[in-house]
């Protein structure tokens with residue numbers, strides 16, 4: 001146990017975020033440095049529970065009490081070994097995960113949970129800085145070839161595991177750079193891309209091959225892959241957007257965009273690219289429809305681009321700041337959160353509007369959006385019934401939709417593969433994702449599924465967990481056995 005009295009003697013502490021007026025002038029990550037001594041104190045709060053519920057909360061089964069103890073004792077080097085034992089990319093989850101482990105931490109029952117995520121990120125950042133993270137190429141080659149389609153966290157985790165198991169792995173990515181949503185969805189201020197590039201260099205040195213700007217299903221067919229490779233892992237994500245407002249008058253005015261049309265272009269500018277079709281918020285009144293994390297990413301991006309105002313609208317009522325009986329410990333609660341982007345809203349909390357529906361997009365003579373007509377609603381019990389007398393206009397020169405995602409894109413690759421399945425009607429599940437069995441295999445033999453493409457838009461930690469588990473299944477399929485760990489045993493795996 002890290003320190004029997006750690007949780008009694010020390011309060012939870014996190015690094016401060018840089019001042020808003022400073023950080024919105026750059027795109028760098030928002031947190032200040034956290035001295036190692038204070039981090040070791042945070043790790044000492046862990047009680048090394050007999051039943052560590054944090055494990056249960058983490059889809060990767062991270063060995064949290066073990067590395068808390070090691071960090072408290074100053075053995076950071078062993079800490080990274082234990083961390084890498086269950087997680088290929090702790091620098092991504094340590095920055096970006098909503099930390100279901102902390103929601104499940106036993107200390108959280110009547111106190112503040114252990115700062116697990118901060119301990120995680122400090123371990124991996126120190127490991128990189130000390131040169132402890134090095135390529136781990138396989139001892140021998142198996143002669144089997146595996147194609148991975150998609151280079152988000154699921155594809156990268158599967159590729160790294162399979163390469164280390166000795167298979168020849170080629171990752172196909174239709175974008176011009178590797179990384180999936182880590183690269184072109186998540187903005188620089190949440191995770192600087194140098195962390196991704198450093199990990200990709202390690203993967204290349206281990207032998208993983210990356211082919212960018214290849215749209216599988218168009219440039220290379222599904223039949224090419226199943227002919228040329230011994231196994232295929234589908235990890236193409238699920239970025240087909242919901243468009244709940246498609247029937248609203250004025251929806252097709254210029255200046256109304258999906259978040260995933262807006263964010264990737266902004267991210268490309270941060271890569272140093274010239275982006276002729278950039279959608280810029282500079283000088284504009286911006287309205288972000290959708291109160292979730294993608295919406296928050298749009299807010300932080302618009303503020304940094306120099307928007308005149310940014311308003312974030314959410315249909316649901318404002319959630320509670322505390323657990324209600326709907327979300328008892330150790331479930332992950334839907335709570336009111338103040339992300340860094342929310343602190344940056346020019347008008348503060350008043351620019352986050354809850355319980356409001358968009359009725360119409362109003363345009364000017366050039367066909368550009370100029371305002372939204374909105375109304376307050378009661379709900380969801382009353383089916384978002386409008387509140388009489390609350391209709392009003394909000395000025396808007398740029399609108400982004402962050403309304404969630406409907407599943408994977410089917411055209412091309414997936415439609416082709418469905419025709420190869422023994423039962424084409426069962427290739428997709430009832431929710432429109434690619435169906436897979438308990439060994440992560442789709443309806444086409446030898447074609448496996450990992451990440452959002454199989455479970456719908458989810459979290460990075462789930463994508464890595466599925467990538468690791470699918471890799472173990474592929475390895476067993478190819479060689480008849482596997483030494484690769486399974487992050488989520490198929491029986492315990494939630495497909496929700």
Ligand SMILES: Cc1cc2nc3c(=O)[nH]c(=O)nc-3n(C[C@H](O)[C@H](O)[C@H](O)COP(=O)(O)OP(=O)(O)OC[C@H]3O[C@@H](n4cnc5c(N)ncnc54)[C@H](O)[C@@H]3O)c2cc1C
Pocket residue numbers: 096097098149150151152153154155172173174175179180181182185186190214215216217235236237238239263293294297413450451452453457458459460461463
């Ligand atoms: C804006 C945004 C912010 C988010 N922020 C967070 C966060 O902070 N924390 C968190 O945990 N989760 C976050 N998420 C969710 C998280 O990013 C995803 O759950 C995760 O990236 C899924 O990983 P994946 O590997 O399954 O797919 P993706 O990351 O979507 O990667 C799929 C890749 O496959 C490629 N591809 C698709 N089809 C083809 C094809 N036919 N040929 C070649 N390539 C193809 C795509 O171009 C893409 O690069 C966010 C999502 C969005 C949209």
Ligand code: SF4
Pocket residue numbers: 045046047048049052053054055064065068104105106107114116
């Ligand atoms: S549940 Fe919390 S206190 Fe218990 S072992 Fe996990 S991190 Fe430590």
